[in-house]
Amino acid sequence: MPPDPIQRLLDSPPDLPVLGGLPALTAALRDRAVAVVQAPPGTGKTTLVPPAVAAMVAGDGLVVVTQPRRIAARAAARRLAGLLGxxxxxxxxxxVRGDRAVGPGTRIEFVTTGVLLRRLQRDPELPGVAAVILDEVHERQLDADLTLAFLADVRATVREDLLLVAMSATIEAERTAAMIDEEPAPIIDVPGALHSVTEHWTPPPPGVLPTDERGVPPRFLDHVAATVRHALSVDPGDVLVFVPGVGEVDGVMRRLSGLPDVDVLALHGRLPAREQDVALALGPRRRVVVSTAVAESSLTVPGVRVVVDAGLSREPRTDQARGLPALVTVRVSRSAAEQRAGRAGREAPGAVHRCWSRADHGHLDPHPAPEIAVADLTGFCLELAAWGDVEGGSLALLDRPPAAAVEAARHTLGELGAIDEAGAITDRGRAMTQVPADPRLARALLDGAETVGARRAAEVVALLADDVRVPGGDLVAALRTLRRGGPTTRSWSDTAKRLESLLPERPPRTELTDDLAVGTVVALAHPGRIARRRAGGTSYLMVSGTGASFRAADPALAGVRWIAIADAERRPGARDATIRSAAPVDEDIALDAASGSWHEADEVTWRDGRIVARRVVRLGAIELSAVPLSDPSAEAVAAAVAQGLAREGLALLPWNEAAVALRRRLAFLHHALGDPWPDVGDDALVAGINAWLGSDLARVRGSRDLARLDVLGALRRLLPWPAAGRLDELAPERVTVPGGATARVEYGTSGTEQPVLALRLQDAFGWTATPRIADGRVPLLLHLLTPARRPAAVTADLESFWAGPYRQVRAELRGRYPKHAWPEDPTSSSARP
Incomplete structure (x- = not known):
């Protein structure tokens, strides 16, 4: 019998730091069947942990190892197979998606997390699988979080024998260990053995920013390329350059073309496998590998001694209110920057050249945000529904998803027909889970195939899935360019063929032109982004209610009446979203694709000082038709007037002097005494308008009717009974002075001001103290006047005033008004005028 290749490797393993942790790992798995491995980059965990686990299970089943990306899964498999000879x-x-290489003797299978997620959804018991190793879980991708939670659920319910290992370079070990088993899983901590990495700080020139409103500016890419050239001149070895996306990879490579005796290579997920393999293998000459984040932690690029880091990362974000998910370019986190720098020290001492300053480094976020906190959760919620846990409440997720994002995702899934009103998955939703794409694109593929044919539907969905940048915003033109072929079309072509293979055989539909076929598929994917041009302008209104405009430099579709928008971005402070790609549709296609948003309703509104009643047909926010409504309901009219008052203010009402006075008295009592006296501020009156004015509003048809309303009578409906009987006692309109006359009390508008009583000083003779109201809680603020009714003094403490300031006031007034009596004792009854 030939020797076991796995055991042969373990008997003579490469000298990697993880070797020291393998005995503890196997012991933990024999004892608990779960373990968490924490090991820095370069320790060999991806290389040696899978064979160690495979040796434990021997012939009892497959060991499945997940990687976050296809390129990493393929590279890890190739490296381990090479060690086995x-x-x-x-x-x-x-x-991985579109590429499978396994045989009857396969004992270790590297897969992407998405592939394992699909297998779990098909059969949670994972027949034939003895162990699962989740690698790089620190990246906190949605698929990884879900897969970890599903596996914990599987082990707790149907597969107690399933071995489970979670490992990463910067994992939150304690949290993960507590989550994946009833008792915290054992943690195996493998110390790192990276070589030293020298740091160099190379901030851009003054005025050059890493990002602006258009993305990464060309001048910053100039700086990155210049830093690469400098690094080549001062440090030995191959250079690994980190930039945020494929466009920046191409931009830096163009700037580095013509370097003598240096091969400049790209590395990203859209490259054909052959080109990825070239970048991951040593070459005959010195190399510069320009990469996206795929090389950050889950790949080893041999020969690298130098890292040039642009300091940028592309992360998912979502405008939840408008449903416009996008990848945005942000500053890299400190932990990711350390991961990138570590690439230079895997095989020997190295150097990292960071394209920012040491001071800026201190302001970076410590860690990247987990995708569950910032990404669009439509696919995540569909997976939960397919698992049978609509809310995900019983699953051990490292972080709970934001409620607003979940609500938006479930609304989208309902519009797509993927879940029912209770949130349970539908047959349509289950079919969508079998398509390796966002649920919106899955719906577009399945429904679009019936309308435009399987091939064209797959081509358009592949175009949307690959996030192809579309010059001029014209998706139809982009599709025609891709069909002509070329070195950049391989990824799109492979994706299209793979998607087409998922569809049943159907005769092609030819009655639609390519223009409308593309628009149909986009409309099915994003029914909320179907848009019609606004009357008299060039901007558009989407079904979702968002405005959108083409850039001035994108004239191709600017005059089309109906479009389906595939990609749009709304920048902070902008009124409209900017359309980055779209295709034309007609009204019939729009109505069909967004049929769930079609509705007919009677609309009664207050507009320009009158009631406007119409029967309106809308597609979401887009008004399709409207006819006048002659007999609107009383309830609808009252609600419309109330909304008008809320929008334009209560000043539209005829506030006579008596109504204003009553409102001020009620405001005073509400502030001074509280319940049961009502709040009569603007906000409160608008909010409770039906309680005091509702029955009167139904008769209003315009401003003239408003002017005839009895606001005083309406306000009296708010008087609390039986307390209303004490209104004049608690908040009197007038107060009797010692001489028998009365003076008017002035109340403030907000109710918080102290009520004012203005009277001649002589009329206050005989009072020993300040009059008080509101059950004696509030003294009146006395404005004491001269005989000519000019201000003489202000006091809320009459007793103190008589005892002190009165003497000076008396002396002054005796000289000015000698014919009036000014007694020395103003409190005696004989002092009354």
């Missing part, structure tokens, strides 16, 4: 597909295999 075999080809991929023998003892070690891989399965």
């Amino acid at each position: 075999e080809r991929v597909g023998q003892t070690v295999g891989h399965t």
